[in-house]
Amino acid sequence: MNKEGKTRILILDDEPIVCKRLKPTFEKAGYEVETFTDSARALERAREQDFDVVITDLKMEKIDGMQFLSEVKERSPATEVIVITGFATMETAKESFQKGVFDFVAKPFKISEIMDAVRRAEEKRRAAGR
Amino acid sequence: MRILFAADQHIYSAHALQALKKLAENTWADLTFVGVLDKSQDPSAQPGAAVAAAHPLLDALARYRDEFLAQWPEGESPYAPTRQAHEWISLRPGLWEHMQVARGAMKELKVRVRFGQTAPEILAAAQEESCSLIVMGCTGGEQCLWQDEPAVPQKVVDGADVSVLLVKEAAPIRKLFVCLDDSDVTQDALEMVNQMASITGAELDVVGLTKGGGIKREVFPWLNAVYDYYKDKGVPANIRFSEIDEFQQFISSQVTEGLLALWLGKKSLLSRLFQKKTDSIGHFVSTCRTSVLVLR
Numbered sequence: 001m002n003k004e005g006k007t008r009i010l011i012l013d014d015e016p017i018v019c020k021r022l023k024p025t026f027e028k029a030g031y032e033v034e035t036f037t038d039s040a041r042a043l044e045r046a047r048e049q050d051f052d053v054v055i056t057d058l059k060m061e062k063i064d065g066m067q068f069l070s071e072v073k074e075r076s077p078a079t080e081v082i083v084i085t086g087f088a089t090m091e092t093a094k095e096s097f098q099k100g101v102f103d104f105v106a107k108p109f110k111i112s113e114i115m116d117a118v119r120r121a122e123e124k125r126r127a128a129g130r
Numbered sequence: 131m132r133i134l135f136a137a138d139q140h141i142y143s144a145h146a147l148q149a150l151k152k153l154a155e156n157t158w159a160d161l162t163f164v165g166v167l168d169k170s171q172d173p174s175a176q177p178g179a180a181v182a183a184a185h186p187l188l189d190a191l192a193r194y195r196d197e198f199l200a201q202w203p204e205g206e207s208p209y210a211p212t213r214q215a216h217e218w219i220s221l222r223p224g225l226w227e228h229m230q231v232a233r234g235a236m237k238e239l240k241v242r243v244r245f246g247q248t249a250p251e252i253l254a255a256a257q258e259e260s261c262s263l264i265v266m267g268c269t270g271g272e273q274c275l276w277q278d279e280p281a282v283p284q285k286v287v288d289g290a291d292v293s294v295l296l297v298k299e300a301a302p303i304r305k306l307f308v309c310l311d312d313s314d315v316t317q318d319a320l321e322m323v324n325q326m327a328s329i330t331g332a333e334l335d336v337v338g339l340t341k342g343g344g345i346k347r348e349v350f351p352w353l354n355a356v357y358d359y360y361k362d363k364g365v366p367a368n369i370r371f372s373e374i375d376e377f378q379q380f381i382s383s384q385v386t387e388g389l390l391a392l393w394l395g396k397k398s399l400l401s402r403l404f405q406k407k408t409d410s411i412g413h414f415v416s417t418c419r420t421s422v423l424v425l426r
């Protein structure tokens with residue numbers, strides 16, 4: 001959380017429209033949000049700053065989502081990661097959970113679905129005393 | 131993704147369940163199975179009465195749930211009811227009980243029955259559950275009906291503001307025809323096609339719909355953008371064109387197997403076409419021989 005007690009969220013998706021859609025909704029709901037369409041830059045930022053929740057796409061150029069989420073979880077195990085993907089398969093779902101993701105959400109999704117996932121992630125963090 | 135499976139007790143709903151199983155297996159979507167009974171059978175309207183326990187719809191919904199859960203190997207289902215919780219459940223107006231319920235390990239599978247008019251209750255359920263997709267079966271061939279209420283599939287297609295997958299046959303999907311025009315296809319629609327292409331491994335034919343004068347230069351930028359979108363995502367696609375006025379003939383002659391996906395956003399050529407004609411979108415869709423995915 002930031003100094004004001006706001007939950008910090010990082011959103012990574014190589015499609016700008018996804019970030020444009022999610023950022024204002026989460027900010028209006030009281031979250032602090034940083035968005036990235038470039039996975040390399042997102043990883044740099046995740047190394048500088050711990051986030052409470054990370055929402056990441058899987059299929060991206062440069063660093064793909066699986067690699068990104070592995071690095072985030074290794075650096076900050078308390079960070080809850082939510083995967084969003086337009087190419088959902090059983091294998092990617094299983095692999096994501098094996099790597100410790102909090103939730104796996106196939107696109108398309110309604111905003112309320114992803115907001116529910118973030119709220120549940122926050123509840124889990126609170127229950128763990130974070 | 132959240133999916134609403136709207137079902138009755140007839141064979142086409144069982145076929146649609148097979149399509150849903152494949153979708154859920156890959157997307158791990160939250161699911162709601164819903165059936166609708168007439169309001170006269172609502173026990174809350176008749177204190178002391180039980181839901182028509184012998185109604186075949188209730189048996190069918192339970193069977194669909196059991197069959198759905200049984201497809202997963204032991205210990206691998208995200209829907210396995212292993213998460214125990216206590217919830218307040220209404221037994222009748224004025225009486226609630228705090229009951230132990232079993233919820234899905236990672237993903238929700240809800241099985242519900244609603245009372246009222248079928249199509250409006252299905253649409254209301256989709257909205258309440260924030261679903262991105264409604265999946266339902268219907269009779270095959272050149273009709274698309276529900277046995278007890280023939281017009282239900284057409285009414286759902288006409289009234290839904292989310293995508294609807296109408297499953298007409300149990301055959302695997304090897305070809306996916308996606309009919310688009312230049313009317314700002316939504317990201318949701320493109321993503322739905324991505325998922326279908328990924329899950330089925332089907333060959334993708336993008337059909338550009340044009341109006342007046344055949345292929346025009348203006349058609350190309352948006353169609354190229356769509357083609358590039360799928361190419362960048364690693365989904366190989368073929369491009370072809372059809373004049374909107376010849377669309378019905380195109381469907382009859384070219385789309386005889388696989389899945390037909392129609393972009394039916396408010397400003398799409400197809401939506402405008404159906405506003406002018408007396409046929410509804412639902413009626414048109416009912417005449418298609420293949421399963422249909424209405425994209426919104």
